[in-house]
Amino acid sequence: MNEIRKRKEEDIELILKEGVQSRATTLLECVKLIHNALPELSFDEIDLSTEFLGHKFSFPILIDSMVGGSPKAKELNRNLALAAEELGIGMGVGSQRAALEDEGLAESYKVVREVAPNAFVMANIGAAQLKSMKKRELKKLIDMVKADALAIHLNPLQELIQPEGETDFRGVLEKIDEISDLVPVIVKEVGAGISREVAIKLELAGVSAINVAGLGGTSWAGVESLRARGIDERKEMLGELLWDWGIPTAASLIEVRNAVKIPVIASGGLRNGLEVAKCIALGADMTGMADPLLKAASKSKEEVVKFLKDRALELKAVMFLVGAKNVEELKGARYVITGELAEWL
Numbered sequence: 270m271n272e273i274r275k276r277k278e279e280d281i282e283l284i285l286k287e288g289v290q291s292r293a294t295t296l297l298e299c300v301k302l303i304h305n306a307l308p309e310l311s312f313d314e315i316d317l318s319t320e321f322l323g324h325k326f327s328f329p330i331l332i333d334s335m336v337g338g339s340p341k342a343k344e345l346n347r348n349l350a351l352a353a354e355e356l357g358i359g360m361g362v363g364s365q366r367a368a369l370e371d372e373g374l375a376e377s378y379k380v381v382r383e384v385a386p387n388a389f390v391m392a393n394i395g396a397a398q399l400k401s402m403k404k405r406e407l408k409k410l411i412d413m414v415k416a417d418a419l420a421i422h423l424n425p426l427q428e429l430i431q432p433e434g435e436t437d438f439r440g441v442l443e444k445i446d447e448i449s450d451l452v453p454v455i456v457k458e459v460g461a462g463i464s465r466e467v468a469i470k471l472e473l474a475g476v477s478a479i480n481v482a483g484l485g486g487t488s489w490a491g492v493e494s495l496r497a498r499g500i501d502e503r504k505e506m507l508g509e510l511l512w513d514w515g516i517p518t519a520a521s522l523i524e525v526r527n528a529v530k531i532p533v534i535a536s537g538g539l540r541n542g543l544e545v546a547k548c549i550a551l552g553a554d555m556t557g558m559a560d561p562l563l564k565a566a567s568k569s570k571e572e573v574v575k576f577l578k579d580r581a582l583e584l585k586a587v588m589f590l591v592g593a594k595n596v597e598e599l600k601g602a603r604y605v606i607t608g609e610l611a612e613w614l
């Protein structure tokens with residue numbers, strides 16, 4: 270089996286079976302939204318819709334970049350894309366490197382646009398791979414899913430622990446700068462967060478949005494450590510040590526929001542609508558979830574739709590309780606920051 274395809278299937282199996290989560294939290298538990306006992310609005314008039322990068326979303330939750338590159342991934346992508354289309358939201362495909370090296374794997378990505386003609390779709394590539402890519406190759410990735418945006422993932426921690434990882438990250442920023450006029454670029458982490466310094470460099474390089482993907486959810490050091498178990502003792506040890514490395518999602522979001530003007534996506538460990546509401550109050554323009562949606566997609570499209578509708582209902586409930594009629598008003602909701610998050614800041 271093709272090496273990348275084999276690795277992707279192992280990752281999916283591991284995450285589905287073991288649920289490889291960080292042992293540290295997002296620190297969103299330190300954010301308390303202020304209850305409004307006099308909301309002066311009707312629950313039914315609350316509007317969850319929002320606009321992001323010129324695209325209309327029914328509610329501010331994205332299905333974050335996950336899979337592609339294997340037959341199993343094609344099924345998962347189909348379920349995610351059908352749900353995104355039905356709900357009027359957006360989704361990302363997983364790293365498309367596999368399809369560049371093996372044309373036969375492109376189908377597992379193409380299926381997304383086939384079943385979701387209207388959804389917001391993000392292409393995906395890793396920074397370490399981007400470095401050596403030609404514009405022509407990038408265009409191919411974007412065209413493969415007729416993408417609205419290209420998500421570039423920064424994953425130095427994951428590459429470090431991965432047995433076959435690419436650890437030369439020189440020249441990444443310059444390359445991002447070079448391609449940011451080709452297509453709207455969203456730069457994301459994969460679970461270790463973005464700092465204010467990095468955010469400022471990315472904004473100057475012309476990226477369209479930043480997805481913080483902070484600490485508190487899926488741990489890629491964890492995934493790679495488990496994969497190295499019994500194969501590569503040193504990688505296993507490093508992954509164990511750095512399992513919870515990173516900037517907690519809440520801290521990363523606040524840092525990035527205060528540092529740049531471009532839209533910000535909050536993600537990394539978001540699991541319910543209350544956490545989504547907190548992120549929007551902290552200044553996020555959009556939020557994203559990955560792990561729980563993989564689990565739902567492994568069952569059916571209906572499970573994905575149900576999961577997301579439940580999270581949207583939770584978000585609406587919280588908006589009622591803070592007296593926010595729409596997402597713009599939620600951005601102005603009052604909150605208190607306590608405990609460890611207050612110390613971070």
Ligand SMILES: Cc1cc2nc3c(=O)[nH]c(=O)nc-3n(C[C@H](O)[C@H](O)[C@H](O)COP(=O)(O)O)c2cc1C
Nearest residue numbers: 333334335363364422459482486487537538559560
């Ligand atoms: C199975 C799986 C595969 C993933 N593959 C990618 C990928 O190919 N590219 C990427 O940018 N992020 C990838 N991610 C990272 C997610 O987009 C997200 O940033 C991260 O999982 C944190 O969100 P979560 O805690 O909600 O899972 C993947 C996540 C999961 C669970």
